[in-house]
Amino acid sequence: MESRNRTISISPWRGVSSKEWHDWEWQYRNRIRTVRQLAAVLKKTPAALKKYQTVARSYPFSFTPYYFSLMNAADDNDPLRRQCFPDEREINFSLGGVADPLEEERDMPVSGLVHRYRDRCVAIVTHMCATYCRHCNRKRIWRKGGIEETRGYMERMVDYVSKTKHIREVIVSGGDPLTMKDGILDWFLGSLRSIPHVEVLRIGSRVPVVMPMRITRKLCDTLRKHRPLWFNTQFNHPNEITPEAAHACEMILEAGIPVSNQSVLLRGINDNYETLRDLFYGLQRISVRPYYLFQCDPVKGTDHFRTEVRSGIKIMEKIWGNISGLCVPQYVFDIPGGKGKCPLYPGSPFRTMARETGEYIFDRTGEVN
Ligand code: SF4
Numbered sequence: 001m002e003s004r005n006r007t008i009s010i011s012p013w014r015g016v017s018s019k020e021w022h023d024w025e026w027q028y029r030n031r032i033r034t035v036r037q038l039a040a041v042l043k044k045t046p047a048a049l050k051k052y053q054t055v056a057r058s059y060p061f062s063f064t065p066y067y068f069s070l071m072n073a074a075d076d077n078d079p080l081r082r083q084c085f086p087d088e089r090e091i092n093f094s095l096g097g098v099a100d101p102l103e104e105e106r107d108m109p110v111s112g113l114v115h116r117y118r119d120r121c122v123a124i125v126t127h128m129c130a131t132y133c134r135h136c137n138r139k140r141i142w143r144k145g146g147i148e149e150t151r152g153y154m155e156r157m158v159d160y161v162s163k164t165k166h167i168r169e170v171i172v173s174g175g176d177p178l179t180m181k182d183g184i185l186d187w188f189l190g191s192l193r194s195i196p197h198v199e200v201l202r203i204g205s206r207v208p209v210v211m212p213m214r215i216t217r218k219l220c221d222t223l224r225k226h227r228p229l230w231f232n233t234q235f236n237h238p239n240e241i242t243p244e245a246a247h248a249c250e251m252i253l254e255a256g257i258p259v260s261n262q263s264v265l266l267r268g269i270n271d272n273y274e275t276l277r278d279l280f281y282g283l284q285r286i287s288v289r290p291y292y293l294f295q296c297d298p299v300k301g302t303d304h305f306r307t308e309v310r311s312g313i314k315i316m317e318k319i320w321g322n323i324s325g326l327c328v329p330q331y332v333f334d335i336p337g338g339k340g341k342c343p344l345y346p347g348s349p350f351r352t353m354a355r356e357t358g359e360y361i362f363d364r365t366g367e368v369n
Contacts, residue, residue, distance in 0.1 A: 010069045012040055024214035027064045028130060028179065042073060055086035059301055060142050063131040067210045070239060079237040079269040084131050087304065095303035099140040101336040102297065113157045116338055119168050123157050125188060126175035131210040133234075135266055135305045137297040137334075141175065151184075158191045161198060171202040178207040178214050182222050189226040202230045208259075209233060209240050212248035220255040231259045232291065237270050241282040249288050260291035263329065265312050266305045267296075273318045280319070280327040290329035295344065297334055309333065313344055320345075 013021070013030075020026040032038055035053045038061075039046045052061070063084040071080035089095065107116045115121040127144040129136075136142075161167050170192050177185065192198050203223070207214045223229055231252050235241060249259050261283050263270065270276055280290045293316070296306045316331045332341045 010065075013065055021065070022213045024211055024216070027066055027211050027213060030065050031062045031130065032065070032068065033060065033062045041068060051088055052086045055088060055090050058091050058143075059086065059132070059134070059139055061086045061132055062129065064211045066213070066244070067131050070242060077268065079275075080239055082269055083133050083135065083236065083266070085134070087134060089304040090134060090301040092303075093300060097298045097300035097303055098336075099300050101299055102137065102334055103336075103338045104138075107338060110156045110160045112153060113160055115160075115164070115167070117340075118166050120171060121161065121164075121167055121169075122171045122173050123154075123188075124173055124175065125154060125157075125177050126180055128179045129174065129176040130179055130207060130214070133206065135264055135296055135299075135302050137299045137302075138175070139299065139301055151187075154184075154188050154191075158188070158195075161192060162195045165197050168197060169200040169202060170198055171204060173204040176205050176207060177203055178205040178219070182219055185219075186222045186225075189222070189229075193226045200228050200230065201226055202232060204232045204262075206234050208245050208248040208252070209235050212242075212244040215248035215251050217251070220251050223252070223257055224255040227256055229257050231257050232262055233259060233288070234263060235261050235279060235283060235288070236263050236266060237275065238278040238282045241279075241286060246286040249286050253287055258289070259287070260289045261329070262292040262294060263290070264294045264296050264305075265307055265315075265331075267307045269305070271307045271311065271315065273315050273322075276315060276319060277323055280323060280329065284324070284327045290327055293329045293331045295331070295333040298336060309344060316345070 016026075032041060035046050035049050035056070038052060039049050042049070055061075061084065067080065067084060072078045073081055075081065104114045104116075104122075107114050109115050112124040113121055114124065124138070124141070127141045129142075132139070132142055161170060172188070172192075189201060192201060223231075233249075235245070252259050263276075263279065265271055270279060276293070283290050293312075295309055295312055296302060298306070312331060319328055331344045333344055334341050
């Protein structure tokens with residue numbers, strides 16, 4: 001791949017062999033997770049980064065050397081840096097938001113399994129991620145670490161699904177399920193696949209974006225066995241569409257697995273026409289379907305990322321008017337309280353909605369209270 005030499009010349013990993021750099025387990029092991037490690041990569045003293053320590057007590061941070069290599073770390077406004085560096089605004093809780101606005105914890109018949117819609121459920125198989133995205137709507141689970149990733153924990157999910165005959169689709173999510181080893185993933189997917197009423201499996205993973213070397217031939221052979229399987233990822237900025245990421249998506253596609261993208265609209269990162277246009281064009285170029293653009297959920301610790309719904313619609317109006325329909329995702333809002341997704345488009349009953357009072361009040365009839 002063209003970028004093999006570029007990556008390993010990056011300080012402080014200068015001297016790391018190309019083989020190591022392209023090994024996902026090396027990337028995962030060498031994630032930047034402490035202020036001391038962050039100080040080393042930024043060439044600062046740990047004392048100068050004390051503010052990050054304070055944020056990390058509530059919301060830990062983690063990112064791969066690969067993802068770090070894509071950003072201009074010296075620029076506070078770099079769109080990739082902003083997605084993974086802690087920010088003091090995350091712990092300004094007066095800004096509003098709740099830990100679990102979609103009330104997933106309420107709809108868990110067994111620990112970690114969200115069953116809200118009759119025909120499908122979400123299995124939160126791990127709390128670990130290669131990179132913790134600061135805007136994540138499950139940032140409440142980060143501090144739990146890997147404590148629940150046991151066979152028994154997942155067996156209870158399989159048991160529930162096998163007894164619930166109207167579930168036809170299982171979404172394997174997290175955390176990031178692809179931080180798990182191939183063997184356990186194979187066992188879990190295989191257990192679900194052997195349930196006669198489970199027709200479709202889906203994986204939600206940001207690994208193609210933040211640690212694309214995780215997509216190995218062996219992993220693809222494993223995933224291929226459990227088709228029909230769909231793969232959803234999350235590119236938020238065109239700078240994330242690298243040759244490595246494109247190659248990872250291509251491998252998944254070659255295994256016969258469709259790849260779709262669910263971006264999040266993020267203030268200061270992608271909330272303008274040009275960036276989203278380039279992102280959606282870039283996704284189409286690598287055969288990844290732009291599926292959803294999410295309005296950022298009102299999650300505690302993410303208020304600084306949230307845009308007004310009306311400004312999102314304004315950007316989308318330009319997108320709808322100017323770029324090919326194949327590149328256009330559906331702009332949606334996940335209604336707090338687990339009431340489902342609402343499409344946002346001009347002329348929809350939701351067009352005038354905005355965050356006026358610190359709370360979103362949505363109603364499927366179109367009334368804003
Ligand atoms: S990879 Fe997914 S679950 Fe993990 S922090 Fe990012 S958005 Fe959240």
